[in-house]
Amino acid sequence: MTPILKRAVRLCMLSIALPLFSVSANAADWPTDTVRLVVPYAPGGTTDVLSRKVADLLQKEIGTVVVENRPGAGSTMATGQLARGGRGADHNILMASPGHTIGPVLYKKLPYDPVKDFRFIRNVIEIPNVMVVPANSPYQNVEEFIKAAKDKEMTFSSAGVGSSIHMSGELFKTMTGTKMTHVPFRGSGEALPALLSGDVDVSFENMPTVLSHIKSGKLRALAVTSAEPSPYLPGVEPLSKLGADLGLADFVTTAWFGLIADDSMPDAAVERLQSALDKVIGDQGFQDFVAQIGGEVASQEGDAFRDYVVADVERWQGVAGQAELQ
Incomplete structure (x- = not known):
């Protein structure tokens, strides 16, 4: 191989290696x-x-x-x-x-x-989300809540329009034929005080937002929205497991x-x-x-x-x- 040809081969190999080196260097350098x-x-x-x-x-x-x-x-x-x-x-x-x-x-x-x-x-x-009511709510279970919500207007809070909390409430309302008005907030941090104080009747909140309040007795968990029970809330059944009689057999949102x-x-x-x-x-x-x-x-x-x-x-x-x- 002539010296000129050898030099051309080296340059070609270098041109291939440089982009690979550049990607590796960028991966190491980011963030800048x-x-x-x-x-x-x-x-x-x-x-x-x-x-x-x-x-x-x-x-x-x-x-x-x-x-x-x-x-x-x-x-x-x-x-x-x-x-x-x-x-x-x-x-x-x-x-x-x-x-x-x-x-x-x-x-x-x-x-x-x-x-x-x-x-x-x-x-x-x-x-999962959790169907929760204030501690002073008269409703001890989902069946009692549905029965009451078919006779009078209820309110449910959410972290905002389009959140999983909002959609869970809308789906519950549709599947059970209950009267429920959505009350949106700019996040769960703003929605939680309204729920704790009883200004709204129910929420389908993310579990992390309400878990400590459930454990302290400030909120009552009626059901979870997942397909299976949560190990963190023993004894609280999924809405879908509560029976076809309540119209919730296919209810699953997470x-x-x-x-x-x-x-x-x-x-x-x-x-x-x-x-x-x-x-x-x-x-x-x-x-x-x-x-x-x-x-x-x-x-x-x-x-x-x-x-x-x-x-x-x-x-x-x-x-x-x-x-x-x-």
């Missing part, structure tokens, strides 16, 4: 700025509490992580801002929840697609919480986040936290998480159809 973890609800609810726990542990792995609350329009306002990208887009992540998959079902003209416009980093936890980013986030950044989140989720402190709030650690990341979200959109489309919200 503060990471913003956006919470699309007001402080105090499940999404907010979980995000702050994740941020505390995540910054041990990748550096400074700042939590920003941007409530509004059932999480669609903050999600739309994320989808638009802009300055620092590759350092913005959002704690998505069922609002991400319910919003497009309820609002047909959103400026983003819930699947195509995002990178799906990792699902973090899954939880909530998930996972991190997403704008679709412009580089692969290297996504991979770095996934690796860091694996360590966060494996941390004993996080495992204890999840148990305390009555959740279960989720396992989907990347394409598997994306497929999970696609299926959730379809599920809520079915719920919205049953509740005649479309």
Whole structure:
């Protein structure tokens, strides 16, 4: 091989190796700025509490992580801002929840697609909702509540239009033929005082928001919304198990919480986040936290998480159809 040919081969091999080195270097270098973890609800609810726990542990792995609350329009306002990208887009992540998959079902003209416009980093936890009434409520069980709600108007609170809490209440109302008026708030942190004080009759809240109040006796759990009982609320049956006589045989709604980013986030950044989140989720402190709030650690990341979200959109489309919200 001539010297000129040898030099050409070396240059060719170098041109192939440099992009690979660049990707590896980018993965090691990211983040180069503060990471913003956006919470699309007001402080105090499940999404907010979980995000702050994740941020505390995540910054041990990748550096400074700042939590920003941007409530509004059932999480669609903050999600739309994320989808638009802009300055620092590759350092913005959002704690998505069922609002991400319910919003497009309820609002047909959103400026983003819930699947195509995002990178799906990792699902973090899954939880049931709980049908709860104030401690001074006269209703001791679901049957008593349904009977009363067929005769008089009841109110149910939620963390906002399009939340899993809202949709659970609408589905319950439709399936049981009860009279219930939705009272939305800007997050569970704002909705909870109204429930505790008895200003609203019932809620289908995320378990982490109400678990401690159930244990303290300030709230009464009538049922869980998952298909199976929760180990954290022994003796509290799923709505679907309470019998066809109540019209609830097919009632199942649950909530998930996972991190997403704008679709412009580089692969290297996504991979770095996934690796860091694996360590966060494996941390004993996080495992204890999840148990305390009555959740279960989720396992989907990347394409598997994306497929999970696609299926959730379809599920809520079915719920919205049953509740005649479309």
